[in-house]
Amino acid sequence: MGRLEGKIALVTGGGAGIGARIARRFREEGADLIINDLREEVAHKVAAELGGMGIAADVADSTAVRAMFEHVASQFGRLDILVNNAGFGFAPGDDKSVRRVNEVPLKQQAELAAGGPIATHLDLTVEMSDEDWTRMIAVHLNGTFFCSREALKIMNPQLCGCIINMGSIMGTTGGIGVTTAQPRPILGFTRSLAREVVSRGIRVNALAPVLSIPS
């Protein structure tokens, strides 16, 4: 008998990476799964592998999120677990920033070791476009809020449920500016929501993982 036998769990961003691993582990413990992802094909692929339901929706789009949770309510009639996992490190396709984060610190160390002043700089913030910034906030912050709000519409009358938000160690220890801007408010939102919904027996927590290796 698994620890999540009979529980209905929705994992956002469940089509790949950590989200897909969370889903797989939940399934091993007996949960019934709803796999959300921005990309329809990966949501359905993971759902098919694990025997769950796949739903494509952009968590940053409140209309799409509402429709997703209404569908969940009509199909399952309840929701026990929401994992707000959808997110990304840098905007998809922003290889330049990824390369910078990987290479600049090494160059800086080499420059320091050579005794010279540091001549290479990260410059992520000054280079970031309005669109990339807005998208990042929309997915991580708005997405966590929209999904939590709609999930609570199902969980509230149940008087039980569990919401898990993905923060990051960047949210607790600090990190590169643009990557720290979302996990910190997520931790704050988690704490305040936890106090708000405890009266209904709903628990809210956040995880703060270090960087993970995609597999």
Add this chain to the structure above:
Amino acid sequence: MGTVKGKAVILTGGAGEIAREVAAQFLAGGAQVLLVDVNEAALQQAVALLGGSSVAYCVADVTSEDDTVAYVRKALETFGRLDVLVANAGVEGLVAPVSEYDTDAFRRLLDINVVGVFLGIKHVFPALAAQGGGSIVITSSVAGVSGSPGLSAYNASKHAVIGLMRSTAKEGGPLNIRVNTVNPSPIEGRMIESLERGSMPDEPAAMRQALIQSIPMGRYGVPADVANLILFLASEESKFLNGGVYMVDGGMTA
């Protein structure tokens, strides 16, 4: 809970109420447990209650380096291995305004709650390292992350073990030794009843009421709440968890 089957565990403060539940869960999971405490009669009672051949005890004062060496040696001799230290021994001390807090009592409390944990880690580290790693779980408290009036020594000690944990977690990482704290809210039992009486001698029930009101889930914890977390941190399932402060407080410090 993750698996703790076959693990050898040292549990200090082993005759206390939380420890009783922790030991019972370890034993139920197939681990072997050495209970360490200063109170031999209570240890004998605990061993008799827990039963079975997988539990042993060692009378030791955690503030004594000789006693610490002795209980680590006893665990290694009894079980032939060592995987887990639960550094759980601790006292609440006095409840008194800081200007009236007895200095010797302050020193004595730090000796038990901080130096005792330090000694345990110090002498368990080589054994764990030699074996390829292990897990150390320290019982801190909500008093390790926030203050309570009248508890200057207790607060200081529970903050201090978080620092000790963070430093040793970084030392332990390369050796595959993980160090974490569990931070309970008030847990039903002797200690919180003593603190209720110490804070409001005439109306301990009112103190209890006030404390419970500060816990969003509306109740004190029970020993099993803490034991569940300690077992997880000792198990293989938590093998990447190192240097963490884990609240088990019903949202008290959220």
